[in-house]
Amino acid sequence: MIILYSDDHRQQAGRAELNDGRLVPCHERPERAEMVLARARQMALGPLRPPSLLDEAPILRVHDKAYVEFLKTAWDQWVVEHGDWDALPLNWLAPNMHRRVVPESIDGKLGYYSFDAGTPITEGTWRAALAAASCAVTAADLVSSGDRASFALVRPPGHHAGQAFYGGYCFVNNAAVAAQRMLDGGAERIAILDVDYHHGNGTQEIFWERDDVLFVCVHADPRQEFPYYSGHADERGGGRGEGFTLNLPLPWGTDWPAYAEALSIAASRIQEFTPDALVVSLGADTYEGDPISRFRLTMEDFPRIGAMIERIGLPTCFVMEGGYAVDALGVNIVNVLTGFEG
Numbered sequence: 001m002i003i004l005y006s007d008d009h010r011q012q013a014g015r016a017e018l019n020d021g022r023l024v025p026c027h028e029r030p031e032r033a034e035m036v037l038a039r040a041r042q043m044a045l046g047p048l049r050p051p052s053l054l055d056e057a058p059i060l061r062v063h064d065k066a067y068v069e070f071l072k073t074a075w076d077q078w079v080v081e082h083g084d085w086d087a088l089p090l091n092w093l094a095p096n097m098h099r100r101v102v103p104e105s106i107d108g109k110l111g112y113y114s115f116d117a118g119t120p121i122t123e124g125t126w127r128a129a130l131a132a133a134s135c136a137v138t139a140a141d142l143v144s145s146g147d148r149a150s151f152a153l154v155r156p157p158g159h160h161a162g163q164a165f166y167g168g169y170c171f172v173n174n175a176a177v178a179a180q181r182m183l184d185g186g187a188e189r190i191a192i193l194d195v196d197y198h199h200g201n202g203t204q205e206i207f208w209e210r211d212d213v214l215f216v217c218v219h220a221d222p223r224q225e226f227p228y229y230s231g232h233a234d235e236r237g238g239g240r241g242e243g244f245t246l247n248l249p250l251p252w253g254t255d256w257p258a259y260a261e262a263l264s265i266a267a268s269r270i271q272e273f274t275p276d277a278l279v280v281s282l283g284a285d286t287y288e289g290d291p292i293s294r295f296r297l298t299m300e301d302f303p304r305i306g307a308m309i310e311r312i313g314l315p316t317c318f319v320m321e322g323g324y325a326v327d328a329l330g331v332n333i334v335n336v337l338t339g340f341e342g
C-alpha cells in the first residue's frame, strides 16, 4: 500500500505535557513517526509519497473557520504575551460560564479551544498539523480512486480534535478530514473504525448528527480513562445521526480475547452499514507496553487486528493516531498493516 508521509511532522515537538502532576517530556514526539517509517521501510510495506498539496480547504470541511484561524495564529500571539516557550492552557470553562464571547487574551483563547494540558502549541504546530491532514487527504484520494488500501503515516494525531477544540495531543482531526474528503469526492457512506486505546471524542463530536458517516470506536472505558467525559456505551449519535455512533468501551486490563470480541461486533456493524470505504484511526496504544495505557495486547495481536479489518472487505484508508511505547511502535503499527495485506 502507498504510504503518505511528510517530514513536516517534526515541526510539532513540544517540550512538556502536564501528567500526574508534573511537567514531563511529551509522549507524542517526532521519534514516533521515525520509528514507524523505519519499520515500514524495513518491511517493504510500500512506496512513500508526500501529500499532493498543502491546502486548508479540506480541513475547513470538518473544523470551524474561527478555530482554524486560532490554530494558525495562537503561537504568534502567545510569544507576544508570554515569550518563546510552549503554549499550554491553564484555565477552562466551568458550567454556566460564557462561551459566547471568544476571549482576546491568549490564555483565554487557549482554554476556550482546548480540553487538556497535555497538548502544547509550538511554533511549528500548524505546519505539522496541516501536513498531517494533507497526508490523510491524499491517502483518502488514493482509496477513492481505486486503491485497496493506503496509510497516512502522520503525527500529530487527530481523533481527539473536534470541530472547534483541540486536546489529547490532537489539533486537526486527520481521520475526519479523510472521511469527509471521500464523501466530497462522491462516496455516499463512509465508516470510521477507531482502534486507538482512547475514545475518539473529536471524531464522535464531528459526525454526531450525521447518518452518512458511521463512527465505531473500541476503547478504554471513559469511567477509568482519558478523555473521561465521552465514549460511554449509551452514546449512539443524535438527530438523524442516532444509531450511527457505536461505542464499545472495555475495562483496564483488556487482552486479546475480549478485544477481539469487541472488534468483531465493530466489524459486523460496519458491514451492516454498507459503506463505500473505511477509514481506520490506527493507534497502537492498546499495546501492553504502552507507558500511559492499560490494555494488554501483545505484539502478536496487531497482525490479527489487521486481518480482522481486512475481512470487513472494504477499501481502507489507515490514519495513524496514538501509541507511546516508542521502541515498539514501528513494529506494532506495521504489524497491523502487514496483517491486513495477509
Ligand code: Q9C
Pocket (backbone or CB within 6 Å): 019, 020, 118, 157, 158, 159, 160, 168, 169, 170, 196, 198, 226, 283, 285, 292, 321, 322, 323
Ligand atoms: N495519565 C492519543 O492517543 N493524557 N492521545 C493521558 C495519562 C492524554 C492520547 C494522561 C492522552 C492522549 C491520540
Ligand code: ZN
Pocket (backbone or CB within 6 Å): 196, 197, 198, 283, 285, 321, 322, 323
Ligand atoms: Zn490514544
